[in-house]
Amino acid sequence: MTVGLLLLFLLAGLARALLSPDTEIFYENRPAKRFPVFSTASFLDGTYQSDAEDAFSDQVPAAIRMKKLYNIFDTRAALPVIRMLGQGGGYVGFRNICFFEDMLVVRPVALTEKEDAFLAAARLIGGWQEAAPESDFYVYYIETDRDLNLETGKKTGLYDCLAGALTLPAERVGRLRVDSFADYRRLFFRTDHHWNADGSYQGYLDLCALLDIAPLTIRGQYRVPACYHGTRAAGVEGVPAEDFAVNLFDYPDMTVSVPSGSIPDYGMQSLFVNGELESVSYGSVFGVDCGELVFDTGRPGKNLLVMGDSYDNAVVKQLAASFSKTYCVDLRSFSSELGHPFVMADYLREHGIDCVVFVGGVDYFGATLPQEGGL
Numbered sequence: 354m355t356v357g358l359l360l361l362f363l364l365a366g367l368a369r370a371l372l373s374p375d376t377e378i379f380y381e382n383r384p385a386k387r388f389p390v391f392s393t394a395s396f397l398d399g400t401y402q403s404d405a406e407d408a409f410s411d412q413v414p415a416a417i418r419m420k421k422l423y424n425i426f427d428t429r430a431a432l433p434v435i436r437m438l439g440q441g442g443g444y445v446g447f448r449n450i451c452f453f454e455d456m457l458v459v460r461p462v463a464l465t466e467k468e469d470a471f472l473a474a475a476r477l478i479g480g481w482q483e484a485a486p487e488s489d490f491y492v493y494y495i496e497t498d499r500d501l502n503l504e505t506g507k508k509t510g511l512y513d514c515l516a517g518a519l520t521l522p523a524e525r526v527g528r529l530r531v532d533s534f535a536d537y538r539r540l541f542f543r544t545d546h547h548w549n550a551d552g553s554y555q556g557y558l559d560l561c562a563l564l565d566i567a568p569l570t571i572r573g574q575y576r577v578p579a580c581y582h583g584t585r586a587a588g589v590e591g592v593p594a595e596d597f598a599v600n601l602f603d604y605p606d607m608t609v610s611v612p613s614g615s616i617p618d619y620g621m622q623s624l625f626v627n628g629e630l631e632s633v634s635y636g637s638v639f640g641v642d643c644g645e646l647v648f649d650t651g652r653p654g655k656n657l658l659v660m661g662d663s664y665d666n667a668v669v670k671q672l673a674a675s676f677s678k679t680y681c682v683d684l685r686s687f688s689s690e691l692g693h694p695f696v697m698a699d700y701l702r703e704h705g706i707d708c709v710v711f712v713g714g715v716d717y718f719g720a721t722l723p724q725e726g727g728l
Contacts, residue, residue, distance in 0.1 A: 500715065569604070657707070657709075
């Protein structure tokens, strides 16, 4: 009987992976693994089997509940020791994350780890700009806990490396500055790697100055207390929930589309403000990552291309309010969602892009851009 139930449970996971797979793992704030398309090459090199195993793990009924239950018991046993060790001020490691005071953080990235990738990203951007002189290129770098040793206050020099290698005019390069733990605490979530409402608003103001556009007037913030556990708390149960806030603006009329067609809006900020959002996550509120996103205000003016990752999800709608059309490209999924590779020169020409801004942090300029970009 027990064996039969276990077999039925596993078969249900297989059927779900094949016929009706989940698209998002909201507990871990990432896309759910999908069952791979079979090919002889992928089978022979083992990637098919590995990808199928990952998909099966994500799609098994109650898999997330089981992960969460295990993490609850494990973390609650460890938290008293973590708090004791953290009283002296400093990093306290737990699994693949660190506690620093009451925040979940990661250790800084050494310049030597990313220098080659940053130089490659700078060359790529320079090559794109040289091939499309009719478009203006900009870079906005987001400093995080990975750019700063929170114990010593010493910065890694990652931004200086990137900015020094770029061939763009100095006035077209900017950053979100994080010079101290106080800065980091003010600008970022306590349990998530993303910027919070204050951080994204500062980023928006910085981007407006960089692009020489007038920012929308902020009407305030809407905040729900103690409702949110971010990505870094996914395997660290027992950490107190934190507030989640969104900045309020009056937006002009605009249409929004993704590769599959038109959508009512990007993200669900209005549902969050109205108290109608069942599950609060960075992606559910500000919009899930997608290969291409297009805002159209229908007004004459310049067209903007935003190249980035999930950080820009919280600011692209504000930026779009100042342009005729705003295109957002995430290289991590562009080719898989649109069925062809991203070619910068072709994209700029096809959509009449006037301005291109790259927005991201160490992962974007140190991995995504040099790995996924192409002239």
